[in-house]
Amino acid sequence: MKVLILTTVHRWNDPRVFHKQACTLARQHEVTLAAVDSGPERDVDGVHLKPLGIWKTRFDRPKLWWKAYITILKSKADIVHFHDPELxxxxxxxxxxxxxxxxxxxxxxxxxxxxxxxxxxxIIRKATAFLFGKIITLAPNFFDEVILAEDSYIEHFSQRSNIHVIKNFAILPSPDLPYTERYDQFDPAESLRLIYIGSVVEERGALIMAEALLKLLQRFPGTSLDLIGKVRPPELEIKLKEIANRTGNKLRLHGYLDLIEAGEILQKAHIGLIPLQPHPNFEGSFATKFYDYMTYGLPIIATDFPIWKRFLAENSCGIAIDATEPDQLVSAITELAEQPDQLEAFSKSGYAAVREKYSWEDEGEKLLDLYSRL
Known part of the structure; x- marks a missing residue:
């Protein structure tokens, strides 16, 4: 079958949209991906990429929606798989x-x-959210199939017969590679590499991580923090760059990186951070960063939302904290940094768990099975 995957929000190389779903479907189907990109049309890993352009301001969004709709009308695809609630x-x-x-x-x-x-x-965000929320909950009544990335919000849908949960589990770069010890020579005073992957915004703890770094440097001079993801708004980027200058560039802003590029930094890190702030979208959802960190054997420090706290305990791969204050984060990092045996235990447990229970391979098979029945 011919498949058109569509997104006006995500970059073409988004992990779920491209690396997981498009590349998996391309094993059995002819796949075109229309996504946010300014380059030429091209083929990447068996997927035909059709750029829709890029958006810089809120006024650019409707242009991409129009392009997306025209793309559907012109497409000879049998199936259109779209990823954004706006669509x-x-x-x-x-x-x-x-x-x-x-x-x-x-x-x-x-x-x-x-x-x-x-x-x-x-001024209209709350009303818009309510309207879109109602529309999305009716999606199973209008669209042939609905895919959820988590089962935590399936309760919002009354019609569930055509809902499928395909989780955002990890793509394992070396699924059969045995665990090797990584903290046997660990000395936090010389090198303590912290990492965060995701949107770099205040509500996800960007400033709290940066302020925690300033305090940690007083105790562990070798501490550094890698932030991988788009920084917004510009005012926050200015603040973070000021802190980076004060730390002698121990705070590194990488911007958005592809999976392979991010993986190279993850391999060298010591602790993965997920200090998201209280927000309805975070408290009831699961951050895929957990799987990313566990893939590379990183112990995790995350916000103590109930489902996150339970996940960390069940998999013995990190600790949950009140992440609303930098001091809480500093204390947690210090506690782990001074216990290399505990770091090693969390690392080994998370590395094993993601390979046993949270690999994309099984989810990819679910996706292929769904398409075989369409």
């Missing part, structure tokens, strides 16, 4: 009269996800 509203008319099967892929909590969209004017 659900745009595709409702097509769902009623179009001849292509539509697969709606939902990554986040239906209402909270839109409520966190900074490009939506604040």
């Amino acid at each position: 659900a509203l745009i595709l409702l008319p097509y769902a009623l009269v179009g001849n292509k099967k539509l697969v709606c892929d939902i990554h986040e909590h239906p209402t909270a996800a839109i409520g966190g969209r900074q490009w939506i004017p604040k």
Whole structure:
């Protein structure tokens, strides 16, 4: 079958959209990916990439939506698999009269996800989130299949017969590589590498991590912090660069990196951080960063949301803290840094767990099975 995967939010090389789903489907189907990119049309790993352009301001978004809709109308695809809640509203008319099967892929909590969209004017954000949330919960009634990245928000849907949970588990670069000790020569005074992967924004703890770094350097001069992800807004980037200068560039802003590039930094890190701040979209959802860190054997320090705290305990791969203050993060990092045996135990346990229970391979088979029945 011919498949068109569509997103006006995510970059073409987004881990879930491209590396996991598009590349998996390309094993058995002819796949075109229309996504955010400014380059030429090209083939990458068996997937035909059709760039929609890029957005810089909120006013650019409607242009991409229009391009996406035209792409669908021109496409000869049998199935359109779209990833953004914004596109659900745009595709409702097509769902009623179009001849292509539509697969709606939902990554986040239906209402909270839109409520966190900074490009939506604040004065209408709450109402917009409510409206989109209601539309998304009706998605199973209009679209052929609905895919959820987590089962934590399936309760928001009354019609569930065509809902499928395909989790955002890890792509393992070396699935059969045995664990090797990484903390036997560890000395935090010489080198303590902290890492965070994801959107670099205040509500995800960007400033708290940066302020914690300043305090940690007083105790462990070899401490550094790698932030991998897009920084927004510009005012936050200015603040972080000022802190980077004060630390002698021990704070490193990498911007968005592809999986392979990020993996090279993850391999050298000592502790993975997930200090997200209290927010409905975070508290009821699961961060894929857990799997990313565990893939490389990184002990984790994360916010003590109930489902996160339970996950860390079940897999013995890290600790949960109140992440609303830098001092809490500093204390947790210090505690782990001074216990290399505990770091090693968390590292080994997480490394094993992600290979036993959280590998993308099984989820990829679920996706292929779903498509075989469409």
